[in-house]
Amino acid sequence: MRVTNNTLINNMLRHLNRGLSRLDRHQQQLASGKQILRPSDDPAGVISVMELRSSLAENDQLLKNVTGALSWLESVDTVLGSVTSVLHRAKELTVYAATGTLNSDDRNAILKEVEQLFANVLELSNASHGGRYLFAGQKSTTMPFQRASDDPDSPDYWVIKYHGGLANQETAALNVEINSNTVIDLNIIQASGTNAEDAEDQVFLPIFNVLSGIIQDIKNDDPGALNQRLGELEDALDGLLSVRAEVGAKLHRVALAEERLKDLHLNLNKMLSNIQDIDVAEAIVNLKNEENGYRVALAVGARIIQPTLVDFLN
Amino acid sequence: MRATFSGIEIARRALQAQQASLDTVGQNIANANTPGYSRQVAVHRASQPYAMPQFTHNPVNGMMGTGVEIAKMSRMRDEFVEMRLRQELYNKNYWEMISDGLEQVEIIFNEPGDNGIHRALGHFWDAWQELSINPQSEAVRSVVLERGKVVASAISHVRYQLGKLRDNYNGLVSIKVDEINNYAERIAALNRDIVKVNAQGYQPNDLLDQRDQLLKELSEIVNIEVVVDQYGAASVSISGATLVQRTEVFKLAVRPVDPDSMPSPPYDQVEVVWEGSNVKAEIRGGELGGILQFRDTYIQEYIQDLNQWTADLMNTVNEIHRRGYDLEGETGQPFFILANGPDGVIQAGDDPSLHIEVAVRTPSAIAASSQVDGDGNVVVGNGEIALELAQLRHTKINNTENTIGSLFNAIISKIGVDAMESISMVENGEALINHLENMREAVSGVNLDEEMADMIRYQHAYSAAARMMTALDEILAIIVNRLGLFGR
Numbered sequence: 001m002r003v004t005n006n007t008l009i010n011n012m013l014r015h016l017n018r019g020l021s022r023l024d025r026h027q028q029q030l031a032s033g034k035q036i037l038r039p040s041d042d043p044a045g046v047i048s049v050m051e052l053r054s055s056l057a058e059n060d061q062l063l064k065n066v067t068g069a070l071s072w073l074e075s076v077d078t079v080l081g082s083v084t085s086v087l088h089r090a091k092e093l094t095v096y097a098a099t100g101t102l103n104s105d106d107r108n109a110i111l112k113e114v115e116q117l118f119a120n121v122l123e124l125s126n127a128s129h130g131g132r133y134l135f136a137g138q139k140s141t142t143m144p145f146q147r148a149s150d151d152p153d154s155p156d157y158w159v160i161k162y163h164g165g166l167a168n169q170e171t172a173a174l175n176v177e178i179n180s181n182t183v184i185d186l187n188i189i190q191a192s193g194t195n196a197e198d199a200e201d202q203v204f205l206p207i208f209n210v211l212s213g214i215i216q217d218i219k220n221d222d223p224g225a226l227n228q229r230l231g232e233l234e235d236a237l238d239g240l241l242s243v244r245a246e247v248g249a250k251l252h253r254v255a256l257a258e259e260r261l262k263d264l265h266l267n268l269n270k271m272l273s274n275i276q277d278i279d280v281a282e283a284i285v286n287l288k289n290e291e292n293g294y295r296v297a298l299a300v301g302a303r304i305i306q307p308t309l310v311d312f313l314n
Numbered sequence: 315m316r317a318t319f320s321g322i323e324i325a326r327r328a329l330q331a332q333q334a335s336l337d338t339v340g341q342n343i344a345n346a347n348t349p350g351y352s353r354q355v356a357v358h359r360a361s362q363p364y365a366m367p368q369f370t371h372n373p374v375n376g377m378m379g380t381g382v383e384i385a386k387m388s389r390m391r392d393e394f395v396e397m398r399l400r401q402e403l404y405n406k407n408y409w410e411m412i413s414d415g416l417e418q419v420e421i422i423f424n425e426p427g428d429n430g431i432h433r434a435l436g437h438f439w440d441a442w443q444e445l446s447i448n449p450q451s452e453a454v455r456s457v458v459l460e461r462g463k464v465v466a467s468a469i470s471h472v473r474y475q476l477g478k479l480r481d482n483y484n485g486l487v488s489i490k491v492d493e494i495n496n497y498a499e500r501i502a503a504l505n506r507d508i509v510k511v512n513a514q515g516y517q518p519n520d521l522l523d524q525r526d527q528l529l530k531e532l533s534e535i536v537n538i539e540v541v542v543d544q545y546g547a548a549s550v551s552i553s554g555a556t557l558v559q560r561t562e563v564f565k566l567a568v569r570p571v572d573p574d575s576m577p578s579p580p581y582d583q584v585e586v587v588w589e590g591s592n593v594k595a596e597i598r599g600g601e602l603g604g605i606l607q608f609r610d611t612y613i614q615e616y617i618q619d620l621n622q623w624t625a626d627l628m629n630t631v632n633e634i635h636r637r638g639y640d641l642e643g644e645t646g647q648p649f650f651i652l653a654n655g656p657d658g659v660i661q662a663g664d665d666p667s668l669h670i671e672v673a674v675r676t677p678s679a680i681a682a683s684s685q686v687d688g689d690g691n692v693v694v695g696n697g698e699i700a701l702e703l704a705q706l707r708h709t710k711i712n713n714t715e716n717t718i719g720s721l722f723n724a725i726i727s728k729i730g731v732d733a734m735e736s737i738s739m740v741e742n743g744e745a746l747i748n749h750l751e752n753m754r755e756a757v758s759g760v761n762l763d764e765e766m767a768d769m770i771r772y773q774h775a776y777s778a779a780a781r782m783m784t785a786l787d788e789i790l791a792i793i794v795n796r797l798g799l800f801g802r
Contacts, residue, residue, distance in 0.1 A: 014748060038730075039420055039423075
């Protein structure tokens with residue numbers, strides 16, 4: 001094939017241009033740290049990148065959910081623990097009051113303390129976490145346990161009504177997603193009824209009933225009845241224990257989910273990095289390679305396009 | 315017996331022929347870098363000999379040479395390569411227009427990026443998730459509202475930009491049609507000159523080069539076929555319909571598309587017709603072909619796909635949101651609506667300038683709860699609706715295996731595949747054109763070394779012929795000046 005000066009120059013320019021555009025691409029990849037910069041670079045890879053990013057974002061959100069659920073359940077457990085100690089103290093006091101050898105001053109002192117314990121449990125049952133009542137179900141801004149009367153002299157003062165969400169009205173569940181499509185109900189109060197007047201809660205209301213009974217019995221100075229109350233207290237403690245076991249099981253489940261999500265986070269990041277990120281060592285070697293190629297093309301070009309026969313004719 | 319002065323005549327012819335060749339070398343060197351220039355060669359030929367007049371016929375003596383003449387000025391050109399080059403040019407430029415457009419589409423979508431629809435949507439689902447846990451929180455509600463607005467504006471922005479891009483390509487059509495008409499006029503004018511010069515028996519080499527260059531440039535804009543008739547006039551046709559016939563030009567024109575045959579979504583679309591007959595022109599290649607193809611097929615599909623996807627998103631989100639109750643106990647409200655447009659959601663055939671926005675105006679109007687109590691008051695701690703919306707991230711919709719996110723990914727994937735195809739088509743075209751340009755250059759290009767060698771060759775021949783002339787001069791001088799001195 002006949003080669004002309006223009007063929008040489010055009011070919012050289014074309015090769016230089018190609019070399020430059022490859023250099024530019026390597027440089028862009030190195031600067032951004034990514035090997036996929038736009039969909040046409042690798043359509044299948046881009047979809048994987050987008051799916052993985054989406055999974056990663058979801059995973060991060062689920063981790064947030066799980067962390068929140070953990071601290072919520074820990075608060076619940078702490079509260080229930082405190083209630084347990086209160087009940088133990090109430091038991092001691094009841095045993096003491098049931099001996100029947102107390103004078104009225106001692107009885108009054110015990111009465112005052114049991115009343116305090118009652119108020120204590122009431123306070124604990126209305127504990128909140130991040131602005132939401134722990135035991136109110138979905139009615140998270142309504143104080144769940146309220147005295148039927150605010151008048152300390154009224155017998156209703158010692159009657160507690162439950163104003164929180166009701167399981168049979170589907171306002172109890174506190175669902176948190178801890179895994180794709182897996183939700184966990186953080187609420188442990190599965191109360192039922194039609195409204196606050198007849199709402200039955202299996203955790204706190206029995207405790208309030210026992211405590212208010214003890215208060216009544218101490219006021220009546222009835223050691224026999226108080227002895228019976230000991231059995232009821234025992235039952236309440238057992239009930240509390242089983243609720244705490246349930247909380248513990250939920251904590252365990254959420255903690256497992258957290259571990260799984262953390263593992264997944266690592267795996268997803270690794271997979272994303274595999275598809276999306278450049279191998280820096282390889283990219284630098286490639287860049288150097290291209291750079292050399294470019295230099296050689298320049299040097300050769302400069303040599304071959306310079307001389308013509310004109311240079312040698314006198 | 316030769317004539318006394320025949321040697322001078324031979325030397326003169328030699329001088330003229332060498333000079334003509336030297337001039338050609340000069341012309342070639344001068345045009346070494348002229349686009350479309352074809353190398354010329356002055357073809358030498360021994361001029362008509364004659365039989366020497368003699369008394370007795372003796373064939374051994376043969377015929378008398380009369381020197382040299384220039385048979386023709388040859389124009390080095392391979393018509394087949396030229397034709398292939400034109401074909402590849404309109405092919406490559408067709409894909410180049412599409413590839414340019416697709417690159418812009420990729421930039422408009424900006425995926426995978428930190429500011430695209432995909433990322434905005436992810437944040438949107440996150441916010442609902444957060445709200446499902448803290449449905450009573452005004453702060454979280456505000457976040458949902460803001461993230462919703464980001465999604466709406468990201469979608470509206472992409473839709474608007476796609477519409478703009480389509481309008482830009484639509485606007486290019488009439489510019490390219492004007493260019494084609496301009497080229498056609500110039501080719502027809504050259505046809506007239508070339509036929510005239512041919513008729514006078516001359517070779518219009520440089521005019522032919524000019525016309526070939528125009529044909530080449532025209533084939534970058536539109537697919538053309540070229541036929542040269544016996545008089546040297548080139549006829550140009552586009553997909554079989556004549557654009558230039560000898561000196562006559564049949565122009566193209568643009569006109570608005572008939573509203574009845576408007577595509578969906580409709581816009582001020584123009585089509586290319588033959589002026590005069592108003593028949594639609596069939597444009598299959600070149601820049602104009604690429605522009606039409608990109609406008610009518612590629613971007614049209616993306617707009618429809620995005621419309622469809624936006625409709626799916628609005629429908630799915632609104633359907634769930636309508637079932638929920640806001641903090642005031644209101645229900646049945648959509649989350650996304652069309653801005654200053656008709657009620658409902660975007661249709662596949664809607665104009666891309668139609669914006670979507672968030673219908674919910676205040677944080678408390680977000681319907682996160684699925685329950686109202688007996689008094690009609692909302693259960694504020696209920697986040698079931700928010701949870702359902704958050705789960706859209708991995709919920710399959712419309713009885714398909716696709717989530718909203720994966721449907722969007724499918725659009726991006728389609729664009730990526732289309733763009734990759736167009737880029738490789740352009741690269742293939744460039745490689746072919748390079749090859750053809752090299753082949754063309756091999757035949758028609760000017761090699762300076764070759765010209766220099768020729769220059770030396772003709773220079774020597776010229777010197778020799780001149781020397782011949784002086785030798786004859788001396789001989790004649792002897793005859794004229796020195797003979798016949800006898801008797802003086």
